[in-house]
Amino acid sequence: MINTYLPVYKSLEHEFSKLMFDIHIDDNQLNVYSLKISELILRAAVEIESISKDLYLLYGGSNSSHIKYDEVAIKHLNKIWSLEKKVIIISSPNCFLTNREIYPFIKNEISTGRQKMTFGWNNAYQNIKHDRVNSVAFGSIKYLFDIMAALFTLNIYYRDDIFDLGPNMNGSTFSADLGSDIFSVNLHRKGVYDSKMQYNKQDDLDKSIYVIVMTEKSQNEWDKSNAEMQRKRSELFAKHPKYIKYISENDVTKYTGTNLMRDVLGEEDFKKLFMQAAHSFDGIENKTFYEAILNKNIIFPINKNRP
Numbered sequence: 001m002i003n004t005y006l007p008v009y010k011s012l013e014h015e016f017s018k019l020m021f022d023i024h025i026d027d028n029q030l031n032v033y034s035l036k037i038s039e040l041i042l043r044a045a046v047e048i049e050s051i052s053k054d055l056y057l058l059y060g061g062s063n064s065s066h067i068k069y070d071e072v073a074i075k076h077l078n079k080i081w082s083l084e085k086k087v088i089i090i091s092s093p094n095c096f097l098t099n100r101e102i103y104p105f106i107k108n109e110i111s112t113g114r115q116k117m118t119f120g121w122n123n124a125y126q127n128i129k130h131d132r133v134n135s136v137a138f139g140s141i142k143y144l145f146d147i148m149a150a151l152f153t154l155n156i157y158y159r160d161d162i163f164d165l166g167p168n169m170n171g172s173t174f175s176a177d178l179g180s181d182i183f184s185v186n187l188h189r190k191g192v193y194d195s196k197m198q199y200n201k202q203d204d205l206d207k208s209i210y211v212i213v214m215t216e217k218s219q220n221e222w223d224k225s226n227a228e229m230q231r232k233r234s235e236l237f238a239k240h241p242k243y244i245k246y247i248s249e250n251d252v253t254k255y256t257g258t259n260l261m262r263d264v265l266g267e268e269d270f271k272k273l274f275m276q277a278a279h280s281f282d283g284i285e286n287k288t289f290y291e292a293i294l295n296k297n298i299i300f301p302i303n304k305n306r307p
Contacts, residue, residue: 005051009155010179012044016148017092017181023141026096030142038128038139044147045125051154052077070122078105081157081296085206088149091177091184103207104150121147152183156209156294163210163292167285171212174292185209187292210292218288225281233277237261242269 019036023029049069056073057064059080067073078084083105090100107117112127124143127135156178165171169189176184188201188208205211214222237243246252246264257263262270 003159005047005155005158008047009151012040012047012148012151013180013182015040016144017094019141019144020092020094020182024096025094025141027098030097030145031137031140033137033140035136035139037141037144038132038136041121041125041128041139041144041147044144044151045121045129048147048151048154051151051158055154055158070118074105077154077157082206083153086153086209086295087186087207088152088209089176089184089186090145090149090182091180092182095182102146102149104146104153119146119150121150149183152180153209156185157296160294162294165212165290165292167289169212169288169290171290171292174210174212188212188295205295208295211295212290212292215289215291218290221284221287225284229277229280232280233261233273236273236276237265240265240269240273242266 019040023032052069052073053067056067056076059077061067061073061076063072074083084103084107086103086105088102088104090097090102104121105119107119109118109120109123110116111118111123121143124135124138124140125147127138161178163174165173171187171189174187174189176187178185186204186208188205188211243264252260255263261273265273
C-alpha cells in the first residue's frame, strides 16, 4: 500500500520545526497566534479528515459513504484503540514547555456554537475554517501542537510498523521519535513477562502507542519447552515413591484438592521435582527475541497454561 500521508506530514512538521526555531516556545508563548499557524492547522486538519476515514475503512468501519471524520471515523478508532488514552510527548530540543504530554484525542473543549464537547484542535479548525476573520486567536501554537500530535498519532497507526528488538526485552534500541523531529511516543516496556510468562501490564500500557512482545517464533519455542516440561514433570511424578504409595492407598479419581502433585509430595519434594523438569527451559533465553508492535488493545499472544 502506497503511503501518501507520511510525506505530507513530514512537510508540515518541517514547517512547524522552523516555526519552533523562530519563536522561543515556552509556557508564555502557547497562545501566540498568526495566519501562518492558522494555515498549518488547516492543512493538518485536511490530512486528519482523510487519513481517519481511510483508517476507519481499513479497520472495520461499516459506513462506506458520507463518513464524518470526527463523529464517525475517529469515534470508531477510539473505540477499538482507546485513542483518548494515548499520549504524545513533545521531545523537540527547541521546545521549553513545562508540560510536554499531549492527549490529542481527549474531548476537552466545548465546540463553538454547538455546546458539545470536542477535541480542542477540532474546535480551532472549525472556527478558522468557517469564520477566519473573527477566529484569528484559534490559530495559536497550542492548537498547532494538539492537531499535529493528533495527525502524528494517526500516521503511526496507518504505517503499522513492527520493530525488531532482537534479544533486547527492554527496548533500548527502539527509537521513540519514530522519525519525528518534534514528537515521541511512550513504549510499554517494564516487565514484559512475569515469572509465569504472563504478559505483565504496567500502569502506562493504555497511554503507550507501542508495546514490547515476544516474537511469534520465540512464543512457539516457549510453548514447546513448556510442553516438554509438563511431560517430564508427569513422568517424574508417576515414578515417585510417594505417589506410588498414595495410589496404593487412595482412589486418585476422588481427589478434591487443587494440586495433587504438591499435596502428595510435600513442598520440598515438589520443588525438587519441579526443578528437575524445568531443565527443559535450559538455554531458551538464547532463543528468545522481542519486537515492538502497535498497541491496538489486542489480547497479547500469551499462552495462559505456561508454568
